[in-house]
Amino acid sequence: MSIATTAPDAAGRIRLASRAAQVPPSATAALDAQAKALIALGVDVINLSSGEPAFPTVEPAGRAALEAIASDFTRYTPAAGIPELRTATAGFINRHGTAYEPSEVVITAGAKQALHYAFTTLVEPGDEILIPAPYWVSYPHLAALAGGTLVPVQPFPGAGLKVTADQLRAAVTDRTTVLLLNNPANPSGVVYDRTELAALVQVAIDHDLAIISDEICDHWVFGDSEHTSVAALGPEAARRTLTVGGVSKTFAMTGWRIGWVAAPTPVAEAITAIQSHTASAPSSISQKAALGALTSDLAPELERRRLELDDRRLATIKALEAVPGVEVDGDPTGAFFLLADVSGTYGRGLAGQTITSAADFARLLLTEANVAVVPGADFAAPHHVRISYTVPPDRLAEALPRIAEFAHQLRLDPA
Ligand SMILES: Cc1ncc(COP(=O)(O)O)c(C=O)c1O
Structure with a gap:
């Protein structure tokens, strides 16, 4: 394996070491970019693709950081x-x-x-x-x-x-x-x-x-x-x-x-x-x-957050149970994600586009229902989409009916 870069080639490009060149762009990033482009156009996209809990940083952390700066702990x-x-x-x-x-x-x-x-x-x-x-x-x-x-x-x-x-x-x-x-x-x-x-x-x-x-x-x-x-x-x-x-x-x-x-x-x-x-x-x-x-006593706050997230989890599972062609897989009792098998929607579609993969499902859900989820190909789950239920409850309460309505609208002949 070559590890050296060379001077720019005739086209002015520096050759990348193979270890850098082999890292492919991810489907997750592509969908994220598409969601952000829609948001920039003013579209009300609900983003269920996030990998972080939608809570503020716990308060003692910020206070300790400010103290560190004030005391020049830098x-x-x-x-x-x-x-x-x-x-x-x-x-x-x-x-x-x-x-x-x-x-x-x-x-x-x-x-x-x-x-x-x-x-x-x-x-x-x-x-x-x-x-x-x-x-x-x-x-x-x-x-x-x-x-x-x-x-x-x-x-x-x-x-x-x-x-x-x-x-x-x-x-x-x-x-x-x-x-x-x-x-x-x-x-x-x-x-x-x-x-x-x-x-x-x-x-x-x-x-x-x-x-x-x-x-x-x-x-x-x-x-x-x-x-x-x-x-x-x-x-x-x-x-x-x-x-x-x-x-x-x-x-x-x-x-x-x-x-x-x-x-x-x-x-x-x-x-x-x-x-x-x-x-x-x-x-x-x-x-x-x-x-x-x-080093702060955050147990009550963390437990409150955990219970809030559990409510969102249960609401998401319940709502998805009624969505045709979409099936929650496994028993999602941890993290803040679940995987839904969407292969039941294959062959159906909307707006002239037929779903043949989870990536198609995610793309169409984004453009037709303005909900962003992550297609599972990058996770070795090609027939699933990852749904992150950590968004604030009002946004989740809007997103879940959008998914249901989208699925109900899917037709065998989407032309
Ligand atoms: C399974 C898993 N491991 C590690 C990380 C990275 O965590 P950190 O933000 O602390 O780097 C993530 C973040 O999404 C994750 O989902």
């Missing part, structure tokens, strides 16, 4: 993050039964950067990374940037969008080195329970795989579901697991860019070294903001 910090934040983060992660020391926690610029470091630290060129599908859109590219290949394991049809340990085991090869888990899952919103998760983790133990466990949505679990942290499943799980999380989703702090990875000391040290040569450290001000969030 210099480089230690590469792994300020010690008090590493301590607070270890305590926060350990509420799920893990036993991380502050020295095993590295603060990063969001969970996404933590994942990038995790892949960079673990993956050799040619390695295979197993992942239950559907999966979050960035994973294949993060794996590829590290020279690895993501190997998705598809759930059986009708299996509630969950894979089994036997399916995972059948996909292990002599090149498999990492099992990547994301629970609660984006995009499906499904939550693997403790028993299911322990079975998946046993595959990693039996084949001596490392585990990257993305638990960024750990706060957002509903109904009877509970969050299980992989590293809390016993010492064999803990010693091979990198736990990724952050403040983005729990505290509505996506723009502050603070995440973390917790891992056995040699891994944490390797990641700290990489961060020291790339980002130096995350923003000092954002670290103070995260510390403000983690």
Whole structure:
């Protein structure tokens, strides 16, 4: 693989290194651009494609950031993050039964950067990374940037969008080195329970795989579901697991860019070294903001938000049950998304356009009903669309009837 760029070619273009050139534009971004273009024209688009909770940043975070600026806490910090934040983060992660020391926690610029470091630290060129599908859109590219290949394991049809340990085991090869888990899952919103998760983790133990466990949505679990942290499943799980999380989703702090990875000391040290040569450290001000969030008593506020989101979740599921051709898949009891199978609308259409894929469905829903959802192709769910129910209740209450009306209008002969 060539990694060098060259001088501009005859057309004046700089040749990209293959690792950069291979990152394709995403269908998600294309739809987002189309939605924004419509909004710019004054169209009342309701955006159900968002990946963040529609709540304001928790108040103590902003206050702590202002104090950081006022006291000129604006210099480089230690590469792994300020010690008090590493301590607070270890305590926060350990509420799920893990036993991380502050020295095993590295603060990063969001969970996404933590994942990038995790892949960079673990993956050799040619390695295979197993992942239950559907999966979050960035994973294949993060794996590829590290020279690895993501190997998705598809759930059986009708299996509630969950894979089994036997399916995972059948996909292990002599090149498999990492099992990547994301629970609660984006995009499906499904939550693997403790028993299911322990079975998946046993595959990693039996084949001596490392585990990257993305638990960024750990706060957002509903109904009877509970969050299980992989590293809390016993010492064999803990010693091979990198736990990724952050403040983005729990505290509505996506723009502050603070995440973390917790891992056995040699891994944490390797990641700290990489961060020291790339980002130096995350923003000092954002670290103070995260510390403000983690050290305040926000339990009542977070619980209020969780219950509000649960109401929106239930309203969305109920409304979609009555929509012809659209079926909620699995039991979405986590994160703030669900996947709806829209293959029941194939062959029907509107305004001269026939739906033959989830991408067609999403495009037509946007142009004819002004509701933006994300087609599932980038998530390895080509017949589904991802619906994010985190928008404010009044917007959700408008969006759901629009989807129903749209589906009722679809005709076999749309000309
Ligand atoms: C599953 C998953 N992991 C990681 C991230 C990244 O989180 P952050 O904003 O903290 O980088 C996201 C954000 O959408 C996500 O959905």
